[in-house]
Amino acid sequence: QVQLVESGGGLVQPGGSLRLSCAASGRTSSNYAMGWFRQAPGKEREFVAAMIWRDGNTYYADSVKGRFTISKDNAKDTVFLQMSSLKPEDTAVYYCAGTRYRYLWSYESATSYEYWGQGTQVTVSS
Numbered sequence: 001q002v003q004l005v006e007s008g009g010g011l012v013q014p015g016g017s018l019r020l021s022c023a024a025s026g027r028t029s030s031n032y033a034m035g036w037f038r039q040a041p042g043k044e045r046e047f048v049a050a051m052i053w054r055d056g057n058t059y060y061a062d063s064v065k066g067r068f069t070i071s072k073d074n075a076k077d078t079v080f081l082q083m084s085s086l087k088p089e090d091t092a093v094y095y096c097a098g099t100r101y102r103y104l105w106s107y108e109s110a111t112s113y114e115y116w117g118q119g120t121q122v123t124v125s126s
Contacts (some may be wrong), residue, residue: 002025002027002100004023004096004098007023009121011125012124014087018086020083020120024079032102032105033050035047035107036081036095036097037096039092047109048068049064050070059107068084081094090124091124092121096117099113099114
């Protein structure tokens with residue numbers, strides 16, 4: 001099993017930046033893909049960004065393309081979400097997720113991820 005712990009959330013002004021981290025532990029050698037999702041109050045959880053761990057291919061939601069960047073540090077089994085030009089509508093709890101299963105994985109589908117972190121709050125407000 002893989003355990004995920006997010007960090008880096010907080011309060012930031014519109015136009016500002018934050019970097020979220022997600023540290024993985026446990027059986028990380030079998031990890032196939034990692035993703036970031038977010039959930040705002042009263043809304044469904046939505047896809048933000050994802051990465052195939054081995055080859056580094058990345059995927060983004062249209063709403064964050066050009067503003068957010070997903071990256072990884074293989075040595076530390078950590079995935080990052082660099083968020084720039086933040087908007088109030090980016091306010092949400094951000095979750096990282098992962099899966100071992102290539103053929104069951106669809107990057108936008110939350111149900112195709114096996115394990116999840118506890119979430120970290122990001123608030124964009126002046």
